[in-house]
Amino acid sequence: MENRAETTVGEHVELEYQLTREDMRQALKARAKASGRARRTQRFAVIAVAGFVGASAVPLAKGETPDTGSMVIAGVLIVVLFVLQPWLTARQFHKIASRNGAYRAGVDGSGVTVSNTGGSSQLNWTAAPHYAETPDNFVLLSGDKNVSCLTVLPKRGVQEPGTVEACRSLLDRHIRRL
Structure with a gap:
């Protein structure tokens, strides 16, 4: 599957991707740094x-x-x-994540929408008030003390380097980077 991205005046970023084991490893490592229990x-x-x-x-x-x-x-x-x-x-x-095939995610001022063959979910910024950036991903993290939920947005899901910066800018504008 080809990874694609679109931006509209920096206010909306679309990603298409397949999750990999390395994505999950980086996401779980970022989650562990944010979780009191993991520390x-x-x-x-x-x-x-x-x-x-x-x-x-x-x-x-x-x-x-x-x-x-x-x-x-x-x-x-x-x-x-x-x-x-x-x-x-x-x-x-x-x-577990790969059972759902390819993912599409949209990031905008209201939050993040993720869809795949298993369904779709919409996270507003209060559901994922923090994020961590790894070399390959943006990892959205829930606000509870054990960081029980995470959403992985692989940077390779965008094609143009400017789109990664647009995504980072949206995240920085709405939630706190860890």
């Missing part, structure tokens, strides 16, 4: 890994044999929490 979970994971590494490092510093069990647990935690979990979550979100 607390990340801190807990870092503390847990540090604890297991520390349990191995203390004996090593004393010239003793380190506890290999703690080192193995730390390694497994690192792989699961920082590599596999984000990848698997993005994969699952992409699987």
Whole structure:
């Protein structure tokens, strides 16, 4: 499918796109930065890994044999929490989103309308009061403390570089960038 975009005096931007796993990975990473729960979970994971590494490092510093069990647990935690979990979550979100095929989105002064084969939804700016910009996407985020909802607008959905700036300008005018 070809990605297209149109702008009308900078007040309306149309996007057409297929969501990718990378879109979802970037969106979920942006959401995690905005979510209090995700930040607390990340801190807990870092503390847990540090604890297991520390349990191995203390004996090593004393010239003793380190506890290999703690080192193995730390390694497994690192792989699961920082590599596999984000990848698997993005994969699952992409699987759900890709069932709906191609997406069309319109951004204007009243909000964002997104449609696909599964239906359409309209978000006014109060439903998505924040957004984050990643290298490839604009990610609209809900205002609740856990940032339970997100909408992904891939920049590749527009063809002309000026259209990305028009979209950014609309978002900046109506909602807060994180």
